[in-house]
Amino acid sequence: MDLIRVGDKVIDKQKIYRAVDRLLEYRASGLSQQEVATQIGVDRAFVSKLESMGEVRRGKRIALIGFPIKNKDEIAQVASSLGVDLVILMTDAERWQYVREKSGEVLINELMRLMSAVKRFDVVIFIGSDMRLRLVEAILGSKVVGVEIGTSPITEDKYVDPELIRETISQLKVKDGHKIDQT
Template sequence: MDFIRIGEKVISKNKLWSQIEKILEYRVKGLSQQEAARRMSLDRAFISHLERLGEVHKGHRIAVIGFPVKNKAELLQMLEQEGVEFTLILSEEERWAYVGEGKGVDLFNKVMDVITQLQGFDYLIVLASNKRIKLFQGIFNLEVVGIEIGRSPIEEDRMVDIEQVKKVIQTLKKSGKQEAKA
C-alpha cells in the first residue's frame, strides 16, 4: 500500500486510484455522470471535474454507421483519414449475417453494446434508408446527421457519395472548433 499523510488524514493512493478507475469504467460503459455519481455516492460535479482534469481530446467526437454500402472499402478509408473514431459500415450481405448470427438475445446484446458505445459521441452520421435515419434520430440524445442512400426498404448495396460524407465530417469538425474557441 502506498500511503500519504495530509494533516491528520492518512490517504491510500491505491484506494484513490481504484475508485477513479471504477468511475471511469462506469462512464466508458455509457453511464451518465449522474448515474456514476449515484453508484459511487458522489456529486455529479466531482465526476465532471475529474473528467475535465484528464481530458486530452478536445473537439467533437464523430461516429458513422451505414448500411447497406456498396463502396465500403473506399468509405472506410476516407473515414479513417478523417479521424472518425467509430464506424459500423455493412454491406447487405454483412447486415443479414449480423442479424442472423446466434440467438435473439445475442443480437439484442450486440445492438445494446453499439448503442452504449455511441452514447459517448457528439455526432452520429447515419448512411441508411429514410426510415432507419428516423429510427436513429429517435433513439439517440446526440446530434444525428442522416444521409439517405435510398427509400426504405433497401434490399441491395448502395453507393455512398464519399465526398458528401467527407464534407459533412469536415463541417462538424469546424463547428466543434468554433464552439471550443467561444
C-alpha cells in the same frame, strides 16, 4: 533490454514505454490526470504534458454507422483519414449475415451494448434508409446527422459519395469558426 546511458544513469527504454502505455490506458479508461499521476508516481502536470505531446486533434467524438453500402471500404478510408472515432459500415450481405448468425438474445444484447456505446459520442453520422434514419434519430436525438440513401426497404448495396462524407465530417470538425488541427 534496450538500455541507454544518460550521464551516470543507465535507463531501460522499455520500462519507460511500458509506463507510458499504462498511463495512457488508465486515461483512456476514464481516470483523471491526477488519479493516473498518483498511480504511476508522477505529478499531474507530467501527465498533461505527455498527452499534449501526442495529441492529434481535439473536438467532437464522431461515429459513422451505415448500411447497405456498396463502397464501404472507400467510405471507411475517408472516415479514418479524418479521425472518425468509430466506424461501422456494412454491405447488405454483411448486415443479413450479422443478424442470421446470432440468436435473438445475443443479437438484442449486442444491439443494446452498441446503442449504449454510441450514445457517448457527440455526433453520429448515420447512412441508411429513410425508415432506419428516423429510427436512429428517435433513439439518439439531435446528435444524429443523417445521410439518406433510399426508401425502405433497401434490398441492394448503395453507392455513397465519398466527397459528401468527407464534407460532412469536415463540417462537423469546425469548432468556434476554426478548423480543428488534424496534423
